[in-house]
Amino acid sequence: MNAAAPAWIASASVRHDRARACAEHLSALAERSLRLEVRTWPKPGLVSHVDSGSHTDMDAGTFHRSAAALRPYFAELAEAGMQDADMPVLRKIGLRAECAMTAATGGVNTHRGAIFGLGLLCAAAGLQARRGIEGGPSQSLGDTVSRRWGTDILAGPRPSDSHGEAVKRRYGAGGARQEAALGFPSVYDIGLPALRHAAQLAPRDAQAARVQACFALIAELEDTNLLHRGGAAGLRFAQRSARAFLAAGGVGRPGWRRAAEKIHLAFVARWLSPGGAADLLAMSLFAMAIEHEHEPAP
Secondary structure, three states: OOOOOOHHHHHHHHHHHHHHHHHHHHHHHHHHHHHHHHOOOOOOOOOOOOOOOOOOOOOHHHHHHHHHHHHHHHHHHHHHHHOOOOHHHHHHHHHHHHHHHHHHHOOOOOOHHHHHHHHHHHHHHHHHHHHHHHOOOOOOHHHHHHHHHHHHHHHOOOOOOOHHHHHHHHHOOOHHHHHHHOOOHHHHHHHHHHHHHHHHHOOOOHHHHHHHHHHHHHHHOOOHHHHHHHHHHHHHHHHHHHHHHHHOOHHHOOOHHHHHHHHHHHHHHOOOOOHHHHHHHHHHHHHHHHOOOOOOOO
């Protein structure tokens, strides 16, 4: 008859199981956030369950396959965060996630920006889970990213084939790296407040809240995807259109869906796609879920 395992082995096993369960939970929330972003409409120029927006190489199915393929890597990033991993470790997981994405989509870039931003938030949530167990201080996911990895994010290698990097060189835009290093101010200063405000404008309508947040992000974000497709004029058009929608009452206005769809079609006619806003919408939904707030059921 085998002797019982020593207590320290049993406790280590329990800790491992809990850590794995926590990572799986976080990755499920990350995948859900990506799926909710796709299930949002009207969303100017972007792919949704209704149409493909300003895109001919992807549709909602492409995004759903991508989100499913990324889920295991979001779990890995959460576990790496629990281990207080340095940025090079997170970067390697992110690169493998990109390979899984392109394999699932036939080479289409659906979620490269989300892998970076949402992946960092998963790592931050993992690190916070570890600190919670150890009795460490609590802070927002964005603050955790900035304080733990911000310097390394800015100092890391920059892919020369990235549209974002090319746009930054041409227009001086901040881009995803700066957003992350600063703790995702667009999530905490724009996305989350818009989701909360929309819950008052359109109670019990989760899709309306997501539309409002998307427009709020487009209105303020220096979106490198818009700069890449439409230049400075395209960015200005997008921001003006979003601001006009919000100034008219946003999703609290009667007939708001018709007004939002009209803007969506105007973006499609100009081939504009605010992909940065879409990524930040998904990240805002993730942050809301993690930080003990509640979005109305979709």
